[in-house]
Amino acid sequence: MESTRVITEMILEEAKKTAKIIIQEAQKSVEETLENQRQRGVERANEAAKILLNKAESEAELYKLNSMANAKIEAKWVVLSKKETWTENVLNKAKDELKVLTKSKKYLPILEKLIKQAGVALGGKELEVLLNAYDSALPLKLNKLAKEIGEKTGSKTKLKLSKEKPEVMGGVIVRKAEGKVIMDNTFDDILRRREKELRSEIARILF
């Protein structure tokens, strides 16, 4: 009877051991399955994350470059607008002083010089002198000027005051009698014609 008891206990003990191993293996398999799935999820997410981060990095870099470029433009604009303001201030002040000059005694010889320059540039002969209303009333010695132009050009010159009164600040427009060629020596046109040179000179002195 004793040997039977030993055998039956052995059978049960063996069965319990086997059962324990079955459960342990199942648990190990479960852990492996779940870990594999977790790893798969991480790997797939990492692939998507890599694309996402590359895109975000590119966008951030582009944004930074754009904002840097915009910042430089904005900063440059601050400096340039200041320079432009002061250049305009100088030009406006010069215009104001030219207006004052046209009402002063110093103006008459300047106007005569401008008429003479224009007359010489046109080669003399029959010329028409166009002045604004105010300047037309000035005591200009047109005959004397005509003679001086004639001497310079070698052509007999006649200057005639036009009835046309251009709306200009000062200076003169001289026109050939046939009206095809003109020389504009008004302050307005000189300022327009030489604006680039004037701005460059202002910048050189101011800044």
Next chain:
Amino acid sequence: MSVLIEAFKAIREKHLEAKKIVEEATAHAEKLRNEAEQKASRVYEEAYKTTLSRAEQTAIDLRRKAAKDGKHDLEKFLSNAKNEAKAIEAKARRNFRKAVDSVLDLILQ
């Protein structure tokens, strides 16, 4: 003889009992595996979402940093430009008369 029969009977009973223990363990193991199969897709989803969410946050941080850096650059450049503009203004004030005279000379020459 009856003792031998009793012994066989006892062994047979214990053998059946042992078989039952192993069958129950096998069934339990199968149940664990089935539950794991069901849980696996959730584990996959969670791992995927967690990892991707971290990357999304990093992407947001990158964009925020770029915006912050951009703002900083703008402030730095503007501050320098304002200082430069002040210096220009001071110099321009000093040389203003000279520039006006030079313009008048050029026009009247």
